[in-house]
Amino acid sequence: MTQTTTDRPAGRASGAVVPVLAFAGIVVAVMQTLLVPVIKDLPQLLDTAPSNATWVLTSTLLSGAVATPIMGRLGDLYGKRRMLILSLAVMVVGALVSALTSDLLLMITGRTLQGFAMGAIPLGIGLMRDMLPREKLGSAMALMSSSIGVGGGLALPAAALVAQHSDWHTLYYGAAGLGLLAIALTLLVVPESPMRAEGTFDLPGAIGLSAGLVLFLLPITKGSDWGWASGTTLGLFAASAVVLVLWGVMELRVKAPLVDLRTTARPAVLFTNLASIMVGVSFYVVSLVLPQLLQLPKSTGYGLGQSMVVAGLLVAPLGLTMMFTAPVYARLSAKYGPKVTLILGLLIIAIGYGAGLGLMSAAWQSLVISVLLGAGIGLAYSSLPALIVGAVPASETGAANGLNTLMRSIGTSVSSAVIGMVLANTANNVGGVEIPTMHGFRVSFLIATGAVAVGLLLALFLPGRRPSNKPQLRASSEEDAALERAEQVLRGFRGRVLGADGSPVARAKVTLIDRRGRQAGATLSAEDGSYALTVPDRGSYVVAARATGHGPLASSATHAGDERPVDLDLSLPGETVPA
Secondary structure, eight states: OOOOEEOOOOOOTTTTHHHHHHHHHHHHHHHHHHHHGGGGGGHHHHHOHHHHHHHHHHHEEEEEEEHHHHHHHHHHHHHEEEHHHHHHHHHHHHHHHHHHHHHHHHHHHHHHHHHGGGGGHHHHHHHHHSOOOOOHHHHHHHHHHHHHHHHHHHEEEOOOOHHHHTTTTHHHHHHHHHHHHHHHHHHHHOOOOOEEEEEEOOHHHHHHHHHHHHHHHHHHHHHHHOOTHHHHHHHHHHHHHHHHHHHHHHHHHHOOOOOOOHTTTTTHHHHHHHHHHEEEEEHHHHHHHHHHHHOGGGGSSOOEEEEEEEEEEEHHHHHHHHHHHHHHHHHHHHHOOOHHOOOOHHHHHHHHHHTTTTTOOSHHHHOOOOOOOOHHHHHHHHHHHHHHTTSSGGGGGHHHHHHHHHHHHHEEEEEEHHHHHHHHHEEEEETEEOOHHHHHHHHHHHHHHHHHHHHHHHTTTTOOOOOOOOOOOOOTTTTHHHHHHHHHHHHHEEEEEEEETTBBTTTEEEEEETTTTOOEEEEEOTTTTTTEOSSSSSSEEEEEETTTTOOEEEEEEEOOOSOOOEEEEEEEETTOOOO
């Protein structure tokens, strides 16, 4: 059973928390596109075969997929800030390992360590939920969620500039420096979240999920090299299905699972995660197609003949637009809800790819596509954490957002494999070199449009905003938000925990139990013995208290939609206190 506790009352977060966490997310996302400018040169740089060189990219993808749900759960249990710093520290070590070697195995090791930093995205979202007032949470989570695209988009021109004018190992030194800066800022500015989930870490669940993900993602990323119908590819897909099914059965029987599959099966969570896969597919298509189109020589008849740096600059507005979309999303979501903003974002993405089919003949047209797709993907990405956070308990925020980030990573992995296969199968062989064709680029855009259509269909199944007799909270109104938080405290039970001598008992565990014997909430009493518990619905509850050196007390209480004071005297174990 998952329980929520607090180490201390949540402190007031400074105004710098959001930009610092967003910066950490951008730094992590940079790892995903850091090597794009030198992908074609990796076999020569590492003195290895092209099929071996692809492991430098695959290793980061696999470790990132494994790390996101695991680090999210560890953050829920032991502190999200602590795990965020650990993620960034592992990334810095990995960057330094890669910076100091040209050996293939050591390079893969370094890149694997860098991938573990992907857990920072859901951890940052969880920290924001725990610390920020409601009126600031929407735009903050939107910016953190979009940092995946922002970092990827901004890294392209920067990495291209470095790779064109310096040794390629400089890319890793720069990444390590950014990671150290993110750690320092986090230590200085970001407080630890007071929220905790009780229980132990589900190590067998972590091993099972990691094995299933690796078995699933490995043939997706290497299928083109091995052959999609080869025994290795099909065997790994079959093995992944078996492992993930067994893992799911085991998780349903564990008291404190790594991933709460019952929560994941809720429509709001399930359809959000499925839609996230489609958004991930659509995001990666433009990142694969536009840089190649821009850099192909004009002699091909359709290439735009731009340098590596110029191509990166023309695609960079994709990430910048995603960043500037966050405040727009906050206002739209506050008025219409995250489901509507997700649908709107998917519609804009569809328009962008549809228009892109006819906008591939000039460099400035690539800029238009980047801006349009950036706006749509920004709205879609911004909506995802809000939908997840609104559907899961606070104690499961890290793990739930970790799983959602994993779904996006699966989408980008599938996109990379499918688009890579399409471009390879439609390429022309010119002088022994495979040149992508305009037909391949257009088919890729059509695939992205199809993925968006599926995402739209899934989004329509999301539960809508529940009707309320209260005025809707405005994202810009701190007064309304304060009133809303005050109302939430009153919709439940409050009181004091007292000892045998009538003095207040601090840090007593106060638990709310519903009529079915399930935990409905938990907290720790403050220094003056006071506590406050919200309730999910009206009805009968038991308010139980326990503290070191005192006897336990279970008190019945009825909630009728108003404030109910219940004082808990630990000198009277077992007695019933009328509400």
